[in-house]
Amino acid sequence: METLSENACFGGKQGVYRHTSAACNCDMTFGLFLPAEAQDGPVPVLWYLSGLTCTHENAMTKAGAQAWAAEQGIALIFPDTSPRGEGVADDEAYDLGQGAGFYVNATQEPWAPHFNMWDYIAEELPALITENFPIDPDRQSITGHSMGGHGALTLAMNLPGRYRSVSAFAPISNPTGADWGRKQLSAYLGDDEANWAKHDASLLMRDVGFQGPVLIDTGASDQFIDLLRPEELSQAIAQKRQQAVVRLQPGYDHSYFFVSTFMEDHVTFHAEHLWA
């Protein structure tokens, strides 16, 4: 593992690291914020999964999360959103291929050799960071934005016991029923929709739900709201009697101005359960 940068930040350290990923069969880069408390022993960690077109860097520089994570004494991990590099398949569209891994293990060509973001986020990267940094593997929570909100919710519901709490900012909530989803799930997983169900937060919520608390924020003026389909997830949460807070925020759009506005709420929410 190679250190690309380390900057002092809110009393802790914001690092960027590169490593060879077995899951993705290429080099992968991630950001990790460690609070000051990490100098004295393992700290809880909040995963932040980013959206379409993002790298590890967007949320790390624009979400303002470190201020609140430092206050709560928790680490933040910012993974990339897909495999990358010259030998890695790509597409001209912004919403397929590099920058658009959708947090699945691709079974279809040309994606299958590298696009295994599910295994990368669920298995490889957690093992790597708990081995190399003072991270407590028993205290993990997860959040994300847009495609990353989809990733956070589907990982949380598919891995019971892994995360203490889950939240999302403007998540893609029903990808099997929207253009942000059907295109990618078809490309990565093939046309048998039975293989898509475990990657749809609304279907999972109806089926299994989440064993802990859920927090979801979506801007009521989100310019992509018809692609996100928050109404499907809201209905599923109510049907499941899932412990959850679901908020529609008037005037807010899909940008990081929206994400940063509600970041304090999300970090505080997770910290409460990470430290419980």
Next chain:
Amino acid sequence: METLSENACFGGKQGVYRHTSAACNCDMTFGLFLPAEAQDGPVPVLWYLSGLTCTHENAMTKAGAQAWAAEQGIALIFPDTSPRGEGVADDEAYDLGQGAGFYVNATQEPWAPHFNMWDYIAEELPALITENFPIDPDRQSITGHSMGGHGALTLAMNLPGRYRSVSAFAPISNPTGADWGRKQLSAYLGDDEANWAKHDASLLMRDVGFQGPVLIDTGASDQFIDLLRPEELSQAIAQKRQQAVVRLQPGYDHSYFFVSTFMEDHVTFHAEHLWA
């Protein structure tokens, strides 16, 4: 004036606007954050001047200032750092020309026709924003980073009564004695160093000082600290018996991870004096 974007942000609004500048003889773009309180009447404003290579956008997206400005009910203005455009002179170096206006009125060719950032920040932009937005012209303070810290300090000391308080993050503190300064002052103002003095914070501090409180933060591990020369300004502040807090922050570098870490302190400092 043209609205390029407006995003809901921390209960207020982050806007980006473009206008034709008489001072710079070209179109100029700036960011303006208005807190929720601006809906009810004029609010105080904190100017944030950016550093070399920056546009209006860097601090607007990476400094995390809106969170604290919203809490304090004050506006933030993020001007660009130079004139820009095809007809505007430029240089291949990152530290001269576009992105490096140094907050002076250039008298030398080829810069004189457009590089009048002093007049732009001191006169034209204040008039524009107080005419078009609910900004209280009697409640202004100023801060900045690196070259922008130089701008903030020199404007504050040259315009007594204009700003209630001044602060800076890692300011270029003694440009007449450093490579970040001598090159640019020579290019923009010519070789007569008598014309440089009003653009050197350390010289100004020795000579006139500032009529209000001063806050300065510099990272003790700043990779550019030999170019910034904080020791000259510190000495001048002590000699002048200037009301000031000067802090060297161990471990911090020149990045926005440093700026964002101490932004809450700076916004709170200014708010105290803006609301007094």
